[in-house]
Amino acid sequence: MRRTRPPSPTSAGPATREGRRTWGTRTAAPTAGIATFEAGGWRLEAVGYSLRPAAHTEPPMKTRAVLSAIGPDRPGLVAKITDFLLARGGNVEDSRMAVLGGDFAVILLFSVDSAGFETIMRDRERLAAETDLALVLRRTEARAPQDEARLLWQVKAVALDHPGIVHRLSEALAQRGINIVEFESHVAPAPVSGTPVFSMEAAISVPASVRAADLRAALARIGDEECVDIDVRPDA
Amino acid sequence: MRRTRPPSPTSAGPATREGRRTWGTRTAAPTAGIATFEAGGWRLEAVGYSLRPAAHTEPPMKTRAVLSAIGPDRPGLVAKITDFLLARGGNVEDSRMAVLGGDFAVILLFSVDSAGFETIMRDRERLAAETDLALVLRRTEARAPQDEARLLWQVKAVALDHPGIVHRLSEALAQRGINIVEFESHVAPAPVSGTPVFSMEAAISVPASVRAADLRAALARIGDEECVDIDVRPDA
Structure with a gap:
């Protein structure tokens, strides 16, 4: 997101950092020796080039x-x-x-x-x-700050495709209060054999209360039962 | 997608490639010396182990x-x-x-x-x-085969974030009949400065009629005008 920029200076006023160009409408100088300009809700003072929102204008929410x-x-x-x-x-x-x-x-x-x-x-x-x-x-509203410390982990998995892999993995995560922040999966034919191969990559947000050893063991069990090669590690 | 497998053999019939186990119900052998078994819409002949859908059954579409x-x-x-x-x-x-x-x-x-x-x-x-x-x-229906040869290219771009980057790039592609097959973009604060940085990665399907030099020049022009660092290359 880029912040709204003040309007560009034009050619009849004091020098700004962008060159010798004016900016907006010249207004009465409140202090001797200072030229003041206003445009688009901003006021430019020619000495010191301070630039701030004029009274009663706020950048739009x-x-x-x-x-x-x-x-x-x-x-x-x-x-x-x-x-x-x-x-x-x-x-x-x-x-x-x-x-x-x-x-x-x-x-x-x-x-x-x-x-x-x-x-x-x-x-x-x-x-x-x-x-x-x-x-x-x-x-969408920004999420409320979470009450518990969380660490981002990365999960990668590869398997001969069969139904239920994403479900087994996501259920194991949900049971532990782990949130899936990012997820991508594909099924594509393997080179040479053409066998459909499932692959996935995910970023998960793990609460501090979940022991790393427990998470690893749970995923290893699924890997064993579903014939999935699973790699899980902190996203650092 | 995994194809439906025939039911697993059980223990009283002829040897299959999976070992000495039977498979389904034994039926009358149409030819002397060949034992025939049927199960789940499949017929197994014990000599030669040929396995095909039985008459009038089709794997579900x-x-x-x-x-x-x-x-x-x-x-x-x-x-x-x-x-x-x-x-x-x-x-x-x-x-x-x-x-x-x-x-x-x-x-x-x-x-x-x-x-x-x-x-x-x-x-x-x-x-x-x-x-x-x-x-x-x-x-969703599988897409009709495309009438023109196409090559997959990869586009990566990074810029200080400002509105309109995705629009400029996607419009340049659309004008040339180039299809965006895959696209991902993020805005994230840069390390140390915290400045919002835009980054994207895309796979695009380029018709053979589009000259590579023209595509590169068009993207370079956008990169120049919008201050975007763009990398474009065939996805090989």
């Missing part, structure tokens, strides 16, 4: 929101979605997109000021119609 | 479907979703999940037989209610 979309894949969908957000002041902060089967799928987090968020919510049907995607959009 | 879900994050969501799919015969083939702001978001591709798919569609409100997630579920 940022809203954060999440979008998910899914539908038939074709070129240009990412451009359409980001054009829609950008035109309403949205900035993509975090995203995952993939072609899954014949579909394009995306999940993303964006920030926007509250007026922009309302425009996005109002116009979303237009985006859905233009892209032929099933859209979900919702405001 | 697999349906592929995509799911997207988004909603307040808490531990156990992945376990609940995969439990729901697994109990109805679904196998996760490809997935991306992330905690975005305070929300959990997932897109995934799964395969399932058609009866299982109907059960999943029928019961999806139950999953939505249990998990408090906004769900989208739809069948």
Whole structure:
């Protein structure tokens, strides 16, 4: 997220750090020897170049929101979605997109000021119609600070594909209050043999109360029972 | 996706490759010297060990479907979703999940037989209610073979974050008929300074008609204008 910048200086005022250009409207100098300029809610004083919000103006509050979309894949969908957000002041902060089967799928987090968020919510049907995607959009709140210390771990797994691997692993984590922060899995044919091979990579947030030895043992047991090669280690 | 396996042999019949165990029900031998066994729609002949679907039975057709879900994050969501799919015969083939702001978001591709798919569609409100997630579920068709040869390229980019980077890049790709197959982007504070830094990585499918030099030049121009460091190369 980039902070709003003050408007660019133009050519008739005092020197700024960007060169000899003026900036906004010249106002009465409150102190002899100091030239004062105002524009876009900012005041520029020519001596010392201090720059601060003028009285009664605040930078707009940022809203954060999440979008998910899914539908038939074709070129240009990412451009359409980001054009829609950008035109309403949205900035993509975090995203995952993939072609899954014949579909394009995306999940993303964006920030926007509250007026922009309302425009996005109002116009979303237009985006859905233009892209032929099933859209979900919702405001998201930053998570409350967690009451317990947590450490990020990394889990990687590879196996001959069979149903239930993700379920066994995620259940073992859920039982221990471990949160999956990031997850990616694939099934792809092995080189030469063509056998479908499952692979995954995840970042998990482990509460301090979970003993590392217990976590390792639980995953090793699943690895043994499900014939999965599992690598688990602190994400450092 | 794992193919349905024939039932395991038990202990009173001819040797199979898995050892000296029988398999299913012994049936009349159509040819002298050949013992024939049937089980689960398969017939096993003891000489030559040929194994093929018995008449009038076909392995169930697999349906592929995509799911997207988004909603307040808490531990156990992945376990609940995969439990729901697994109990109805679904196998996760490809997935991306992330905690975005305070929300959990997932897109995934799964395969399932058609009866299982109907059960999943029928019961999806139950999953939505249990998990408090906004769900989208739809069948996906394998893409028609593309009429033009395509090469997979990899694009990586890093920049000081500002709005419009993803849009500029995706628009340049869309204009050339280039498809984004996979995409991931993040904004994270730089070490020490804390400045928000944008980074992305993508796999793109480039039609043979696009000249590599043109693609490189177009991305270099964007890199120059938007102050983005872009690395683009064939994915080999």
